[in-house]
Amino acid sequence: MREFIYYSKSAVTSGNLIKDDLKKAGRMDIVCNVIISAFFISNEMRDDVKFHLIFDGPPNAPRHLVLESNEEMPISKKNVAGLIKRMLYKSPDSEGLLEVFPGASIERKSFEKVVKELDAGWVARDIPSKEGTKVPSSSGNVLLLDGKGVDVRSLKLKGDEVFIIGDHEGFPSDKKKFLKKIDKVSVGPKVLFASQVITVLHNEIDRKE
Ligand SMILES: C[S@@+](CC[C@H](N)C(=O)[O-])C[C@H]1O[C@@H](n2cnc3c(N)ncnc32)[C@H](O)[C@@H]1O
Numbered sequence: 001m002r003e004f005i006y007y008s009k010s011a012v013t014s015g016n017l018i019k020d021d022l023k024k025a026g027r028m029d030i031v032c033n034v035i036i037s038a039f040f041i042s043n044e045m046r047d048d049v050k051f052h053l054i055f056d057g058p059p060n061a062p063r064h065l066v067l068e069s070n071e072e073m074p075i076s077k078k079n080v081a082g083l084i085k086r087m088l089y090k091s092p093d094s095e096g097l098l099e100v101f102p103g104a105s106i107e108r109k110s111f112e113k114v115v116k117e118l119d120a121g122w123v124a125r126d127i128p129s130k131e132g133t134k135v136p137s138s139s140g141n142v143l144l145l146d147g148k149g150v151d152v153r154s155l156k157l158k159g160d161e162v163f164i165i166g167d168h169e170g171f172p173s174d175k176k177k178f179l180k181k182i183d184k185v186s187v188g189p190k191v192l193f194a195s196q197v198i199t200v201l202h203n204e205i206d207r208k209e
Pocket of ligand 1: 169
């Protein structure tokens, strides 16, 4: 399973706010592009992707949406925004994933909580060592995609990694602080669009498999 967490500070959290101009819905156009890159290849869908989206925009933040490869998920490249809109309409205002469609679930949950729950190394990193210093960096399975990170080509991926990716503005300062303990991974020397990073990363993993 290839697992991703996409964080958007601006993506709206009410279906009513998704109208024709997706840019005005907190850059929902970018959200649609990352979903297309995550799930679609020519003439078929990838069958091994789990994609977490955290929307932190108005009026009901935070919302945690999960899309998972499923032949019955009602998704089409032309109307990804329609699927998100319908998920937001059905969203509970509490924790606990509600499956709105096959492979498409939603709940109220913060970015920090989602990351901690998915990261097997999180607790270990908070335990002080014998010398009293905290473990400086992770050997956990959650990795932050960042152009200044370790080259993904030099990593031996185990297959249980969860890759965190930011929106067009990266991460706000409180999230950057929270992410400090997480190891960074780069897919190349240029700063790419989030959707491009996903395509390149998929390709790197495809080549290793
Ligand atoms: C459009 S970029 C964000 C640009 C933003 N101005 C910044 O400085 O963070 C969107 C996201 O893609 C990821 N990203 C961009 N280039 C990357 C690279 N070369 N390697 C790994 N991740 C990258 C990062 O997670 C980033 O938050």
